[in-house]
Each structure stands twice: as structure tokens, then as C-alpha cells.
Amino acid sequence: MTDLNPQAKQMADESMVRNLRAQARAIWPQESGLFRRYALRADARILDAGCGPGEGSSRVAELFPRAEVLGVDIIDASLDLARSRYSALAPRLRFEHQSIFELREADRTFDLVLCRHVIHSIPHPERVLAELARVTRPGGYLHLIPEDYGMLHFQRGALDPRDFWYQVPRSFGAATGTDLFIGRNTFSILSAMKLEQITVDYVVVDTLRVPRETFAAIIEAWRDGYSDAIGEITPISRNDAVAYFDQMIANIRDPRGYAVWMVPVVSARVPLSR
């Protein structure tokens, strides 16, 4: 499975657990209101594809207190952590080892399928999206957070973060066979799949809407989890990567500073006629 999960090391790292916690704290307050539009029945069946330690699965299970939620992932340590953290919500919320490239679920099973912070990190995202649509019932929805590393903006200091964000995602993506700009490409993929009612919204993670320490924790976790790999597979050295990240963190922590990460939230409906 390693070839289909080129970020396996980073995804299993301790820094990813704190990253996903900080990301959920930053993003969920703006994201949660978007779920109303799916008009789910109270006992909806929901899949969280690539659930990690269950930040999204648990929040959606709390948002829909009668829904049945299944989180799937291929990292057993994340699944174990999710099970122990959210045992109070079991068995309505459960976690299983399944690959989103080849789910064990029957066609047309779920009313809603979440896939948050995943498809930028894997090759062949269109195969995964087709698999997610397969298990969604006609009239059900996909709810995606496809990250896009051209949508992060920081002020310049001694270093210019624009140089980092120009160079690193293209080289990292080329080396891992992934699209780190998939946020802007997801609409086209879903259109080609002939899905309906495609929407693209943005959660704005910036220094006005999100506590500075929460935003800073995301960048710290990226620094801790990704600097080695950046040094190995991009033209930016490990030390330079750390210096860029440290400057971005200082920018966020500066009470007079401003920084923003635009996080796309993309949804689409599986046609009734499918």
C-alpha cells in the first residue's frame, strides 16, 4: 500500500496527530454549518474516508446524534487512537481498517461521505473519488477538503514565504505522484464524473478568525513532520525548510501580523439517476 500512500510516514507521525487536532479546531467552527445543506435524515449513514484519529468522524457523529458513522483508514495506530478517544460514541461511531481505493462497502450505502485532508496526499485521487461515489447512495453527497498549497499566504520577513510555497509543493508533488494543488482541480474531476450540485466554499484560517496559537500549531506540526522529507525530495534544504516554517510561525504569533490559509470545502451530489 506504500506506493498509494506516499505520505505514510508523515501520516503516522506524532506531529500529524497534533496537526489534525489543531486543523479541526481551526476549521470545524466554519465547516460545520455547511452540513445543513445536505438535509440528511436523522438516522443517516455517514462514511469518513481516511479518518485518521477521528477528528472529523467524531465531530460529524456529534453533529448528527442519531447518525451511524464509519471511519476508515489504513494506519492501525490512528484507528486505535480514534477508538479509544471516542469510545463513548461507539457503536454508533466505529472505525475499521479499509483502504479508500477499495472499500469493502456495498454500492449505494452512505447518505454522506466525508473525505477531509486526504486526496492531496495520494496518487490517483480520481480513483478514490470514483470509489467514494460508488458507495454513496443516489441523491447522497460527497463532502471533501482537498488541500491546495497555493492558497497559503504569509508576510515576508528575512525570507519570502512565497518562494517556499512556489517551490516546495510542486517538487514534493512531482516526487510523490500527488497533486498538492488539488483544491483548485477537484471541481473539474467531479464535473467529469457527472456529479451534480457541485459547490466550492472556503474556510478561512487566518489570524483574525482563528486563535493565533491554533494556527501556529498547524505550521509547527508541518515543520516537525515534513522538514526532513522536504530536505530529501525538494530543492529546499531541511534547515531552510525549518527557517521558513519558523518565520511563518513568528508571522502568525506577531500580534500585528496577518497570515491566511484558504481551505477549500467541496461538495457534490450523486445523481438520482445513477
Ligand SMILES: C[S@@+](CC[C@H](N)C(=O)[O-])C[C@H]1O[C@@H](n2cnc3c(N)ncnc32)[C@H](O)[C@@H]1O
Ligand atoms: C491528513 S490525514 C486526515 C485525517 C482526517 N480525515 C481528518 O480530517 O482529521 C489523511 C489520512 O488519510 C489516510 N489515508 C491515506 N491513504 C489512505 C487509503 N488508501 N485508505 C484509507 N486511508 C488512507 C492516512 O492514513 C491519514 O490518516
